[in-house]
Amino acid sequence: MKKILSVSFYLFLSIFICIAFLPLGSDNTPTNHKILKLDYEGFTIWLDCKERAPIKFRYNAQRDTGNAKRYKKFLLDPNVPEECQQYSSKGYGNGYDRGHQVPANHLDFSENAIMQSNYMTNILPQTSKMNRGAWLMTEEIVECYRDIDELLVLGGVIWGNNTENDLFIESHGVRTPDAFWKVIIRGKSSNERVIAWIIPNSMDASKKNLDMYLTTVEEIEKLIGEKLPVADYSRSTKPSSSWVIPMGCNKG
Numbered sequence: 001m002k003k004i005l006s007v008s009f010y011l012f013l014s015i016f017i018c019i020a021f022l023p024l025g026s027d028n029t030p031t032n033h034k035i036l037k038l039d040y041e042g043f044t045i046w047l048d049c050k051e052r053a054p055i056k057f058r059y060n061a062q063r064d065t066g067n068a069k070r071y072k073k074f075l076l077d078p079n080v081p082e083e084c085q086q087y088s089s090k091g092y093g094n095g096y097d098r099g100h101q102v103p104a105n106h107l108d109f110s111e112n113a114i115m116q117s118n119y120m121t122n123i124l125p126q127t128s129k130m131n132r133g134a135w136l137m138t139e140e141i142v143e144c145y146r147d148i149d150e151l152l153v154l155g156g157v158i159w160g161n162n163t164e165n166d167l168f169i170e171s172h173g174v175r176t177p178d179a180f181w182k183v184i185i186r187g188k189s190s191n192e193r194v195i196a197w198i199i200p201n202s203m204d205a206s207k208k209n210l211d212m213y214l215t216t217v218e219e220i221e222k223l224i225g226e227k228l229p230v231a232d233y234s235r236s237t238k239p240s241s242s243w244v245i246p247m248g249c250n251k252g
Helices: 003-019 110-119 134-145 207-215 217-224
Strands: 035-040 043-050 053-061 094-098 123-127 153-157 179-188 194-199
Touching: 035 110, 043 110, 053 123, 053 134, 134 153, 134 179, 134 194, 134 207, 153 217, 179 217, 194 207, 194 217
Parallel strands: none
Antiparallel strands: 035 043, 043 053, 053 153, 094 123, 153 179, 179 194
């Protein structure tokens, strides 16, 4: 059953890729979109002004030495033009969470960084099951393995062509991505290890289904039209399962 679902999902991706992506410029972004690179404390976001949405993120996850508390409010970024941001910082509703691209928990070394992670420039609609399920599981893997090695974490959106889930265009000015991708890079040179997922933005994306969404960096590169900073030998490697959470890991 897992193999059937996995094949169906990638068939779905292959169908919409030719529809969903505009011609790319030298920075691998749609040539007719204004893209802002936002360097926050501890993480970077690429914001598509036309979409009013973060389309890519990057950060280094280092050993957990902080315990700053999560910021309660969601905010618009006062330093980003209004025409590039979502209309509102209110909750989405309809079974969708305000889903962090870069999670606050990986920025707990700084109260300011945690606050910035709650800017809507770092937020997109994610189904509650996906946000608290498979997506959360990838965050927990980062949380645990950053105490073993420094990690480079990359990710972003796959818009797709499903308009039925675009429920927040009127309220927030943003479409709902059909899927999200994430890559974690651990180690360097011959010791480099990479894991990658393409996770559908659906109520099926639970923690127990995370392994169904494993993919290769090469497949993600084809989808996003961009080369990612991994060793050539890592591009076509797909582990048989997601990295195991180490015994005794403190996920807080």
